[in-house]
Amino acid sequence: MHTIDRYREEFENYLSQKAVSREPVNLYDPMVYILNLGGKRVRPVLVLMAAEIFGGDHKKALDAALAIEIFHNFSLVHDDIMDDAPLRRGKQTVHEKWDVNTAILSGDAMLIRAYQLFENYPGETFKQLAELFSKTAIEVCEGQQYDIDFETRDKVSIEEYLKMIEFKTAVLVGASLKMGAIVANTSRENCERIYEFGRLLGIAFQLQDDYLDAFGDPGSFGKQVGGDIIENKKTFLYLTSLQEAASREAVQLEHLYSVNPPDPTTKIETVKSLFESSGAAELTRREIEKYTRRAFDVLEDLDIASDKKEVLYTFGKGLMHREV
Numbered sequence: 001m002h003t004i005d006r007y008r009e010e011f012e013n014y015l016s017q018k019a020v021s022r023e024p025v026n027l028y029d030p031m032v033y034i035l036n037l038g039g040k041r042v043r044p045v046l047v048l049m050a051a052e053i054f055g056g057d058h059k060k061a062l063d064a065a066l067a068i069e070i071f072h073n074f075s076l077v078h079d080d081i082m083d084d085a086p087l088r089r090g091k092q093t094v095h096e097k098w099d100v101n102t103a104i105l106s107g108d109a110m111l112i113r114a115y116q117l118f119e120n121y122p123g124e125t126f127k128q129l130a131e132l133f134s135k136t137a138i139e140v141c142e143g144q145q146y147d148i149d150f151e152t153r154d155k156v157s158i159e160e161y162l163k164m165i166e167f168k169t170a171v172l173v174g175a176s177l178k179m180g181a182i183v184a185n186t187s188r189e190n191c192e193r194i195y196e197f198g199r200l201l202g203i204a205f206q207l208q209d210d211y212l213d214a215f216g217d218p219g220s221f222g223k224q225v226g227g228d229i230i231e232n233k234k235t236f237l238y239l240t241s242l243q244e245a246a247s248r249e250a251v252q253l254e255h256l257y258s259v260n261p262p263d264p265t266t267k268i269e270t271v272k273s274l275f276e277s278s279g280a281a282e283l284t285r286r287e288i289e290k291y292t293r294r295a296f297d298v299l300e301d302l303d304i305a306s307d308k309k310e311v312l313y314t315f316g317k318g319l320m321h322r323e324v
Contacts, residue, residue: 001311007048007058008041014062015069030094030106031113034073037089042319043176044069049315050180050194053308061183064129067117068176071133074110075140077103082148111137121183128182136175143168156234158243162203165236170202186303193302200295201316207288208320210235214272215281226268232257236287238271241280249274292320 021028044065051061080093095103146164178195213228
């Protein structure tokens with residue numbers, strides 16, 4: 001087994017070989033641009049790691065890893081258009097650097113390119129990868145639509161929110177691991193279990209991201225703490241706080257989520273105080289632990305050597321004991 005850094009380095013080298021511009025440049029330059037903005041490359045690393053965990057050659061999983069990363073960045077290009085976001089990883093978003101029409105078309109081409117990469121695999125492997133990718137891609141779109149719908153809905157249930165983050169975030173984590181397992185030609189049972197591990201860990205990851213948005217260290221979080229509060233996002237913290245708070249505090253919280261003051265400092269601090277006093281902050285921490293524990297329980301049933309299970313445990317713990 002290689003280290004996470006080694007997998008990431010090999011993927012970056014492969015990406016640099018494949019992500020090259022050509023004519024028409026206004027179609028391909030934006031694709032190269034977004035793919036080279038960096039990021040942790042968590043999803044492609046998971047593909048490579050899973051392939052080797054199940055006894056395969058991780059180099060044979062590079063095309064599947066690239067497909068996942070291209071799809072992920074395709075979704076970011078379109079998300080940024082929908083959010084009218086000016087920056088992505090500290091740089092201009094594609095639609096700001098070029099224009100909206102160019103960003104839409106380049107994003108479409110990225111999705112098609114992701115599918116094309118599966119053609120490099122033999123028949124049965126191609127079939128399994130394409131089926132998984134299609135299922136995952138439509139679920140990510142469904143998750144994004146739920147997220148958009150929630151912005152204008154007065155009432156959103158905790159169950160609905162969990163479904164949204166499962167589709168928008170967690171299924172792609174599960175699919176990344178399962179793709180590596182498929183390339184390694186492991187058993188169907190192992191494929192399903194590693195997917196479930198990733199799905200559960202992905203939910204825990206997103207819940208923690210929500211928590212860190214409110215309570216993370218401003219110096220290490222990497223983005224503005226309280227951003228979800230400023231944007232009035234109905235996160236697990238917010239929905240749990242509404243459910244658990246006394247009626248007066250619940251009304252106050254709903255009011256705070258209906259206003260957008262020029263200086264949001266007081267709003268952020270008041271909302272965070274309500275998250276704490278209602279018990280929502282503690283309940284969110286428990287929910288993160290619950291999904292992480294359930295993910296680790298799945299590993300017990302994987303038909304692999306104990307040292308390889310330990311690799312997955314270590315990765316999961318590292319992902320969940322983060323401050324960024």
